[in-house]
Amino acid sequence: MLQSRDGSRMESLGQLKTLVSVDNKFVKDWKSRNKPVLGYAASYTPEEVIYAGGILPVRVFGRLEPSKLADVYLPVNVCSFAKSCFNRALKGELSFLDGYVASNTCDNQNKIYDFWRHRTSIPKTYFINTPHSTSENALKFFHKELERFKEWLMKSFGVEISEKSLKDAIKTFNENRKLLKQVYALRKPNPPLVSGSETLEIVLSSMTTPKDEHNKLLRILLDEIPRRKDPPKKGVRILVSGSIMSDSAPIKLIESVGGSVVADDLCTGSRYFWNTIEENGEPMRAIAEGYLRKVPCPFMSSYEERFKHVKEMAKRFDAKGVVIFISKFCDVHSFEAPLLAEELRENGGLPVSCLEWDHTLTGVAQLKTRIEAFIEMLEE
Amino acid sequence: MTKMNERRLETLKGFYQNYVKPSYENAHRAKDEGKLVAWVASTFPVEVLLAMDIIPVWPENYASLCAARKVSVSLCELAERKGFSKDLCSYARCVLGSLFDGENLPEGGIPKPDILVASTCACDTHLKWFQVASRIFKKPLFLLDVPYNVEGVDAEKLEDYHVQHYVSQLEELVGLLERQTKTRLDKDKLRKTVELSNKTSELWLKIQNCRKNVPAPMGAREAFSAVYFMLCIPGTEEAVDFYRRLCDELEQRIKENVGIVENEKYRLIWDNLPLWFDLQFFEYLQGLGAVVVAETFSHVWAGNLNPSNPYESLARKHLANMANCSVERRINLIAGLVKDFRANGVILPTNWGCRMMTIGETLVKEKILERTGVSSLILDADSTDWRNYDEYKAKTKLEIYLKTLK
Numbered sequence: 001m002l003q004s005r006d007g008s009r010m011e012s013l014g015q016l017k018t019l020v021s022v023d024n025k026f027v028k029d030w031k032s033r034n035k036p037v038l039g040y041a042a043s044y045t046p047e048e049v050i051y052a053g054g055i056l057p058v059r060v061f062g063r064l065e066p067s068k069l070a071d072v073y074l075p076v077n078v079c080s081f082a083k084s085c086f087n088r089a090l091k092g093e094l095s096f097l098d099g100y101v102a103s104n105t106c107d108n109q110n111k112i113y114d115f116w117r118h119r120t121s122i123p124k125t126y127f128i129n130t131p132h133s134t135s136e137n138a139l140k141f142f143h144k145e146l147e148r149f150k151e152w153l154m155k156s157f158g159v160e161i162s163e164k165s166l167k168d169a170i171k172t173f174n175e176n177r178k179l180l181k182q183v184y185a186l187r188k189p190n191p192p193l194v195s196g197s198e199t200l201e202i203v204l205s206s207m208t209t210p211k212d213e214h215n216k217l218l219r220i221l222l223d224e225i226p227r228r229k230d231p232p233k234k235g236v237r238i239l240v241s242g243s244i245m246s247d248s249a250p251i252k253l254i255e256s257v258g259g260s261v262v263a264d265d266l267c268t269g270s271r272y273f274w275n276t277i278e279e280n281g282e283p284m285r286a287i288a289e290g291y292l293r294k295v296p297c298p299f300m301s302s303y304e305e306r307f308k309h310v311k312e313m314a315k316r317f318d319a320k321g322v323v324i325f326i327s328k329f330c331d332v333h334s335f336e337a338p339l340l341a342e343e344l345r346e347n348g349g350l351p352v353s354c355l356e357w358d359h360t361l362t363g364v365a366q367l368k369t370r371i372e373a374f375i376e377m378l379e380e
Numbered sequence: 381m382t383k384m385n386e387r388r389l390e391t392l393k394g395f396y397q398n399y400v401k402p403s404y405e406n407a408h409r410a411k412d413e414g415k416l417v418a419w420v421a422s423t424f425p426v427e428v429l430l431a432m433d434i435i436p437v438w439p440e441n442y443a444s445l446c447a448a449r450k451v452s453v454s455l456c457e458l459a460e461r462k463g464f465s466k467d468l469c470s471y472a473r474c475v476l477g478s479l480f481d482g483e484n485l486p487e488g489g490i491p492k493p494d495i496l497v498a499s500t501c502a503c504d505t506h507l508k509w510f511q512v513a514s515r516i517f518k519k520p521l522f523l524l525d526v527p528y529n530v531e532g533v534d535a536e537k538l539e540d541y542h543v544q545h546y547v548s549q550l551e552e553l554v555g556l557l558e559r560q561t562k563t564r565l566d567k568d569k570l571r572k573t574v575e576l577s578n579k580t581s582e583l584w585l586k587i588q589n590c591r592k593n594v595p596a597p598m599g600a601r602e603a604f605s606a607v608y609f610m611l612c613i614p615g616t617e618e619a620v621d622f623y624r625r626l627c628d629e630l631e632q633r634i635k636e637n638v639g640i641v642e643n644e645k646y647r648l649i650w651d652n653l654p655l656w657f658d659l660q661f662f663e664y665l666q667g668l669g670a671v672v673v674a675e676t677f678s679h680v681w682a683g684n685l686n687p688s689n690p691y692e693s694l695a696r697k698h699l700a701n702m703a704n705c706s707v708e709r710r711i712n713l714i715a716g717l718v719k720d721f722r723a724n725g726v727i728l729p730t731n732w733g734c735r736m737m738t739i740g741e742t743l744v745k746e747k748i749l750e751r752t753g754v755s756s757l758i759l760d761a762d763s764t765d766w767r768n769y770d771e772y773k774a775k776t777k778l779e780i781y782l783k784t785l786k
Contacts, residue, residue: 072742073742073743074739074742075730075738075739075741075742077467077730077732077733077735077738078735078738078739079735104527104528104530106504106735107503107504107505107735107736107739108735108739110528110530110706110736111707111735111736111739111740112739113530113706114706114707114708114739114740114743115740115743117706118743127528127530129527129528129530129542131525131527131545132500132507132523132525133523133525135525135552137525137545137548137549137552138525138545140545141525141527141541141545144541145541298508299504299507301507301511301521301523301525303511326465328465328467329467329735331468331469331503331504331505331508331733331735332504332508334464334465334467334468335464335468335472335505335508335509335511335512336508336511337463337465338462338463338464338512339512339515341463354463356465
């Protein structure tokens with residue numbers, strides 16, 4: 001295993017970055033031991049249940065490139081991330097997956113799921129009916145839904161999922177969440193000890209790596225970082241908000257023009273791990289409650305909770321401005337963006353820039369110009 | 381041209397003046413009198429509200445009305461200026477825009493809500509749009525969380541826990557409304573409303589079935605008007621009475637063998653929404669000898685209801701709505717319509733801001749051809765925002781398409 005040696009070399013960080021890939025060495029190793037790998041689409045997928053059955057959950061990421069194969073089937077006015085994931089399946093880049101799990105988390109995902117079933121050769125597919133509300137009724141429903149998902153996993157992959165294995169998985173995943181929070185804490189100093197793009201890659205790697213292995217790497221990283229010789233430069237402290245970002249390019253764009261991304265409200269960032277799951281009590285119910293009542297994605301009915309999270313993050317990490325990245329054709333974020341911007345400006349005292357982008361990164365020069373202008377304004 | 385006018389259905393003459401306009405006047409009056417007004421998103425079980433004497437108003441209907449009056453784009457622009465993306469649903473942008481303006485709005489705008497109700501049955505947009513409005517008005521939003529029918533199963537084959545989840549929420553809603561109105565739900569009144577709604581559905585389907593006749597006695601323009609009762613006020617005497625009269629007229633037309641088009645050459649199925657800003661489009665089609673004999677939109681709102689078990693039957697009806705299902709249900713519906721209505725073409729209009737209807741269109745097109753041998757045309761359009769529609773291109777495509785039909 002990787003040992004912490006000379007902190008200046010930051011081997012752990014380098015290694016974590018290479019893991020931001022659905023077919024990294026740990027995934028390959030898992031497969032070589034004849035254990036199943038399950039791709040999943042949304043941060044509302046209860047990974048613990050999958051992991052408890054000895055199945056590796058890996059989040060399917062899109063790529064920053066045109067989706068030529070998917071364009072044959074899907075119209076232009078579709079979320080470019082969801083399109084890109086489907087495109088990768090068409091290209092055969094996900095052929096190692098033993099299954100794919102989608103969730104009821106947005107119209108884009110729901111309707112493209114039809115194409116996953118009709119057009120790809122993924123052996124098994126499953127759809128989790130995630131409620132859009134956090135009420136007691138919704139929790140009861142989701143608990144039942146996850147019990148059925150568990151049954152499906154056991155039957156489809158011939159695995160056992162015991163109460164003990166569920167509890168162990170919850171512990172391992174909570175450990176990962178706590179370690180990731182410690183990584184985030186390294187961003188409090190000015191300049192921060194880890195940059196925004198590095199942090200995003202660390203969180204992304206957590207979604208594609210067995211959590212036990214990831215925990216080990218995170219511990220080494222936390223040990224190495226204070227001694228690093230190449231800390232990020234000082235810059236205007238920025239919080240980034242948005243939906244899915246499976247590549248750090250947009251963050252790097254901010255960092256290339258004098259910004260320092262110190263906090264986020266991203267589905268693939270803080271919203272992925274911020275809340276832990278109750279370790280005592282019935283594990284399936286705890287998992288259902290933990291996922292349903294985490295910092296909500298905008299497809300959920302309570303935007304107030306997310307707004308509160310963003311304001312708290314901005315305060316905790318001393319952000320001086322907020323960039324809201326709106327992924328084109330992401331309806332749920334597009335509806336909330338003007339409200340969030342208003343909330344942050346009026347009740348958070350924070351300057352906000354709303355920017356539209358997509359996963360093909362078309363119009364990146366324009367994006368850069370706008371970010372540059374925003375950073376310059378903040379510097380004054 | 382006179383011929384076409386003569387063929388217009390008597391029952392539908394002055395539809396807007398006689399039914400739609402008064403409904404806005406009544407709602408404004410009720411609001412002034414202190415009655416509770418609810419903003420309702422389609423696919424919400426309005427019967428429960430009607431049974432509690434709550435006045436339902438339909439923002440979607442208002443958007444279509446603004447489009448027909450050609451003011452929708454300027455309203456969309458007002459919403460865009462407030463930061464709402466041009467790629468969002470044009471219904472939503474139009475209505476949000478009307479909240480930022482307030483002057484010279486058709487029918488004096490939508491009465492302000494005391495409560496807003498939406499469901500996740502059809503799309504994310506209903507929830508998000510109503511959330512924005514709820515924030516603007518500082519009035520509560522009740523969200524009906526509807527499990528997605530991913531296998532597209534029929535109403536009687538649904539999972540029990542899906543039905544149960546829906547029913548529990550209706551009970552929750554009634555409790556909320558009882559507290560807000562300080563009155564109890566009259567169970568007999570609910571039964572009566574559901575009974576009327578069921579009757580409305582039966583008559584509406586009967587009307588649709590009249591269109592199986594060759595030549596078809598009614599086209600899409602009439603259907604997209606008449607569907608108002610089925611969609612917005614299904615549990616009322618007014619709806620039942622109107623559909624009876626319409627049904628009688630259609631049956632008479634069938635007897636006399638009078639079609640809505642003089643020389644019926646093409647029988648088409650129309651998916652999704654019409655171009656509300658250009659309803660003459662259907663007359664243009666008729667001028668080419670093409671009559672729309674069925675719309676998916678006309679076939680998704682009707683459904684069996686059981687007055688002695690209102691909540692469960694409302695749950696089953698909406699859980700099985702095509703809008704809440706995987707693409708199979710839409711394919712089955714269209715394939716069935718093609719066969720039953722003897723159609724030789726299918727038009728699949730896109731809607732720029734609508735993910736849920738636009739995404740599956742290539743699958744629909746392919747499967748319909750496979751199952752029925754009938755080809756479809758995907759037509760780039762928008763229901764409300766004509767900036768997303770190129771008339772010349774669309775009509776050229778359409779005319780070429782019609783020539784290929786057998």
